[in-house]
Amino acid sequence: MKSSTVYLITAFIIAFAVLLMVPLWSALGATGGEAHGHAMTNIEQPDYFTWRLEEQTKKYGQPDGSVRLTSSGGVYILTMQYAFIPRVIRLETGRKYNLHFYSPDVIHGVSLIHVDQHGLLQPFSLNNVIPPGPMTMITIEPRLPGEILIVCTEYCGLGHHIMQAKIIVEGEPYPVEVVPWYQRIGILDIPLPTWLHHDLYIDQVAAIDPELIWTPPTPMAAFGFFMAPHGEWGYWHYHGLSEKEGELLRAADMTDGKLDGKITPGTPGIPRQFIEHFNLPPEKTRLYMDRPTQ
């Protein structure tokens, strides 16, 4: 073989070696998951979100206008030109919160910046997009007390730069077991890539209640992982219900006059088995809603 051919073939191998990134992701643990704002795939109803927001203020509202959540759970943040509502949110270290952002007007973005972080150089930020319509969820588990700034990062109009809010994290620094990165890169201990983790999660659910697992019928099963069963979309499907039935259910919840997040058993058109699950205590249902995306 001519030497120039050898060089050319080597160049092709090097240029395609960029695909080694895929096993590298696995070796590094592909830990992006929970930091991601992966959320529902369906379009949210404005009045439903407003209702959630009102409930939140009623339950957790403080005299200074902030809301204070001392246990893990969902936090609802209305994102509009040019404010995040509520403007001040108090959370505790060591809890896991799902921040739900919803924009009724134009596209917005959200950046979470932990100001008091002791980093190498600076704080790091977590960024997500909030298009009008779908709800964006970001799961955070604050570990250090201090302030997390919420800043809009998608240009949303002339007041874009004044659009900000604040999370005040209270409590003690939360101890976390830190696995050094060099221990994560083990040849024998390579974790599965992110997009194969869905099955593991389903195992965890099955350990609690095997009846809750909905298996997509073949050949749809082949596409199972395209339709990442997270967020509300997957929530309905885990119950063997279509999205449309889910919508119907939510509508029933809103129209039974109580607005308590529960549905009166016997509501016509709603399967009995679903009503039971919908009326489960939040700790149990949250398992599906807050499913980490790894």
Next chain:
Amino acid sequence: MTLLDKIKVDPRDKKLLFTFFAVGIALLVIAGVMALLMLLVRTPAISIGSPTFYYRTLTGHSIFMFIFWLGFVQTGLLITAGTVLIGRSLWSRRLGWTGFWFMVTGAVSAGVGILLGAETSYTVPVPLSAQYEGTPLIYLAFIMLSIGMGLIVINFIMTMVGAVEHRGSFSSWAAFLRDIPISSFAAIAGLFIAVPGLILALKVFIPAFLWSVGLLYTDPISIIYYANSYRLNWHVIFHIYHYMPALTLVGVAYILVELTADAKSIYPKQIAKALFLLYPFFVPPTFLYHLLVDPNIPQGIKSIGSTLSLLVGTPTILHMFIILGMLEARIRSAGHGFLTWMRHLPWGNPAFGSMAMGIVTLAAGGVLSYMLIQEQLAPVLHNTFAVPAYIHPMAAGGANLIYMGAIYYGVTILTGRQLWGLAIAKVQPYLMAGALLLMAIFGSLAGLAGVPRRIASITLAGDAPASWVPLMNLTLGVGGMLAVLAGALFILVIVMTALAGKRVSTVQEMIHGMAPAAMPTMVKHKTTPAALLTIGIFIVVIMALTVLGFMALNLVPMR
């Protein structure tokens, strides 16, 4: 016979080509002024001007620089590839001028729209843009530009078809494709993504225009669905549009290597041509990496999109291997060693300096871009200043600098004058590259620290982290300002050459100071270890930065 001797510009096409580049440069001036005005507002140490002024200049800068300046210069280069490089004249000059006037109408429409008040940024998002009076004119500008470019593309195709000897014979077509220069073939390969892109642009911006004048999607429910589909489509078009420079700059670099260093490829031309055909395969499916943090795209699709995106740089990496290899083989054939050959490159030739610095900044931007297309790292960098910090070395560096190198030749040959201010032209590319690298380094650090892009003020009512202000002062106050200065020097040289350059009669005299480096051929050098090492280092740096990126992700104290 060198490439320069073969270059013949049909005098009837000369005027059209000159007008394309002249209008392009005029738009570059407008966009550059907008850049300077933006810097005045956004640099924390200066901070003069209102937020509205900033958002308006931001819109103007992005539309004129990224869409119109690149649009005009690339269309001009397309005409060059179809006429000058293959020794033909244009199929229809009337169609060429019609296309040109459509594009000019687009530029004027965008300008008027921005002056009327269209602080939309160049994404012109639905439904936000409804709040600005100038919005319909911006959509109209995009429609006009697409039509104009489409007409030039038709003209180019017909010119190419006309150059085939026997149109009915397959072997005649094969011989034509084999014999045309690499850069002309690049233009043909580019059509495979440009044509669908232009059609899609019309399909998207015509309804958007109708929406903006209140004829479509008027009810509040359909607007939500329309907003999300517009966003998706816009990113597909934008993605295709910002790979046109990637393909064009490589095509131009092949010419510049031959013009400045008289280097011929030691690898078969067919390999280089085949690599251009990879772009249409790798580019379109990877638009997803702009939407990695959008909530309404399933996780699995994002993972696949991110994996495919890894390949998007592969053709460019291989082209750079061939281009660097051409230089290496040429200089080492003159008897220089493995470690010393780089010193003997024609660094003092402004066109070579532009090309070399273009490749350096392209590589720097390329490394950073690989951080942004990874699905797991996207939330740390998306919409932060890390995005402009990578796109500027790639577009303002890689593409712009290489086009500037070509324009240094173009302006002398088209006007028949010698370059004015050769000393300035020699320094300009290095200043530009240095400025853009400063912007890339400090801008990426600022992005990592969470500084958002496209925002008028980073004070956040006094809550902003302390590291933001010094990082942005270095990024914009030093890097950005120096880049604007380097751009101004380029404009000065080009304008003064056209007005006051010394008139000469032969091509050899016109390119005074930019003649191919005269070098003896002592030995036949057939291997290119330095070029191979360079792309190897590029891949290793990407991998190393990815590991660092994941470490950073693990440090976020919110998970």
